[in-house]
Amino acid sequence: MTKAHISEMLLMGLILIVGAMVIGAILAIPFFILLAPALVGIVLQSEPSLRAGIAISGLCLVVYLPVLIVLNGILQSYIHSAWTITYLRLTQLPVPTPATNS
DSSP, X not given: OTTTTHHHHHHHHHHHHHHHXXXXXXXXXXXXXXHHHXXXXXXXXXXXXXXXXXXXXXXXXXXXXXXXXHHHHHHHHHHHHHHHHHHHHXXXXXXXXXXXXX
16 A cells, blocks of 8 residues: 555655644743743852742743643644544545446
């Protein structure tokens, strides 16, 4: 089946990989924002600011992690569903057309 439909499979794989990379990058943006308080604490080079920065970053991570897990689950479900639908459409037998009496 794969050899017979290699171009369709490659195109679908390319679309899904690029799409997943874009969505994954969007989902990763909050992690960079989460690091900001810890980086500020490192730049200020004082122990209280470092502790506070790490504590704030840790709390934000604890809040964002469940959201990330749910969104990633939705993304993975979409990707697997798209592959399943692609397989079903590629392996579908052609429907015979009814004969017309002229």
